[in-house]
Amino acid sequence: MDFNDTPEEAKFRVEVRAWLEANAKPKDPNKARAGRSNKAEADRLASARVWQAKKAEAGYAAITWPTEFGGLGGSSIQSVIYSQEESNFEVPGGFFDIGLGMCIPTMMAWATKEQNERFVKPALYGEEIWCQLFSEPSAGSDVAGLRTKAERDGDDWVINGQKVWTSGAHYCDYGIIVTRSDPTAPKHKGLTFFFLDMKSPGIEVRPIKQISGESNFNEVFFTDVRVPDSQRLGDVGEGWKVALTTLMNERLAIGQGSGVDYTELLKLARQTELETGPAIKDANVREHLADWYVETQGLKYTKFRTLTALSKGETPGPESSIGKIVSGPKMQDLASFAMDLQGQGGILQGDEDAEMNAAFQNQWMWGAGYRIAGGTDEILRNIVSEQVLGLPQDIRVDKKVPFNELPGSGRK
């Protein structure tokens, strides 16, 4: 039992580290890790593109992809090793994760050879950015209940409707979309999947303002948007099957929660004086600190167990599915508790006035959304109980009914 690399892993790590040292700046350990970035998005995007191209040229942008798609043909553990090493460097990112983690793998599985030759490389090099158009105002957890319409018109399809929670739609070049092509078929049977040009006439992108006041997602409106049939992925009516390819990759693409954790709470408790004495000596504070430490460590070592399986060339067990169930509520609860410790001052959110640049307050805001994005706490518990533990699915009253006869869904 140890945390050591195998000789091959160690060799790869040395290579990766040498490349990073030659091409990137190490992180400054004294810089605050939480807080909001003030740099304009366009500037961040420009530098992210430069870094992405460099990475792609070296083969590190898609380590596990086959070489014919510009990947390294490497293993999952190599991909992890690269991420571990990269996290020690100051590099821009965040713009390509959905495209390369979800959209392009879906293309690789369903698009034609010519299409992949056209689209994979520009995405990999950060020249073109992709988004995913699945969720709708009335189809979140139950995404197959979506209503955006696609109607056949000659060699084209005409799309009308609305998508929501689309990260980066305003700077994306292409998107993958699931639509309802047959409202008379049952929910999962009437869907058809396309990829489309986000600059097509009839697409309007509007930012969503979140409770944090920031805008990281969009609503996307479709009015008579024409998409050629050649951009259909999978058969007509088989869109759900294609969507599952994307969703299978979602768990891999959505990272674990970062931000303030027990170390910051410990720091706060040490410097905070309560009526009864130092917060760090308070039994209630100590209990909470210990609980969150144990959760954080539990997740860390669960990840190590997963990595061990990858390192041995095995498929990781289902234990990796617990990450977001634990980290979501922890993120929110820990931030809330830290704010409580500060008394009325806990409401301060200005960078200057608030404790630790308002890291706790910002996380408290964000935590509410993190528990919903990419699978709510409740959906994740369904997944664990059904797919890991083999408990029955919920009774699906909508399984065999034509979509347009369902209450609250397609019925007009």
Added chain:
Amino acid sequence: MNFDFSDDQKMLKDQARKFLDDTCTLDHVRKILEGDASHDDAVWKGLCDLGFAGAAIPEEFGGLGLGPLELCVLAEELGRCVAPVPFSSSIYLAAEALKNFGNQTQKETWLPQLATGACIGTLSASEGTQPPSPATVKTTFADGKLNGTKIPVADAMIAGLAIVLANTGGKGERALSLVAVDLSAEGINRREVETIDPTRGHGEIVFENAPATLVGKEGDGWDNYRRIEAGAAVLVAFEQVGGAEAAMNMAKEYALERYAFGRQIGSYQAIKHKIADMYVKLELARSNAYYGAMAFAEDAGDLELAAAAARISATEAYRFAAQESIQVHGGIGFTWEANTQFHYRRSKLLALSLGSASRWKDRLVSELEKSNVA
């Protein structure tokens, strides 16, 4: 990254599982619950004959000379079947205390007997209904004689050796020392006591000028006791993980077979999410226990922190699984006939046997304060 047990250790685990699956079913455990015996002697003898009791005892003292990792895999299997045997008292506590702090004579006298099961050992600290500490332990050791009352003591009625936490008159934390007592000697009175978990016998021992010898240095008792507790906390965490998994599986199987309102109760989110939560807590506990095992085996200085995390996590996982398994079962789960009670009883017994979760949370944060992470 190799954060897993070795193939040999997994083989040992399978071997233990096969043996226990055959000999230590819940029907066997029920016989102990309902009968007068303090433990299942056939299972205990079998475990000793297979060499498991002596697994981590050095070869020169009649053991197999393996280490903490081997004990961890055995512990998980013992926990899974709620084994009614004195393994933890005799091995995690008494044998480990002698291994770490005993002198050559004590090791030569007792370890070979503990390895074969010829003698059962125990460790006793508690003196009634408050946690033991340098301020509360009243049992005294002076001039080679032990005086005082210990209650509850695990396996008190069957043990031949007790390691006892006693007051030797020093100041503050230096007040305590560990001593070894041959329980067949004079000056020992014991009686069985009733506890929440009769599948693990407990008793009261009254020492009246009982002859005893120091284990470790005088005044080091509290430190040494806490060191033994930390190792045992890791091993008990594996028992708790095994127990939590068994309790979760019991709930899951019942949720699949029981119908209400025309459907399996496991199809209701109120039930399935509860069981998903059991799984989440179990996986966190397992991961923390693995790290505890590694820290125990490597002895690189972070055992206290790793053991506290393992114990807190596993205590919570087993508490939740055992308690909510009864809830999933509904009325039948509250009956004497149901097997849910074994985990309910054992989970609380284990949660308290080395001190409560609150106490370990305090220990954990004390370590964090020392490690200066923030």
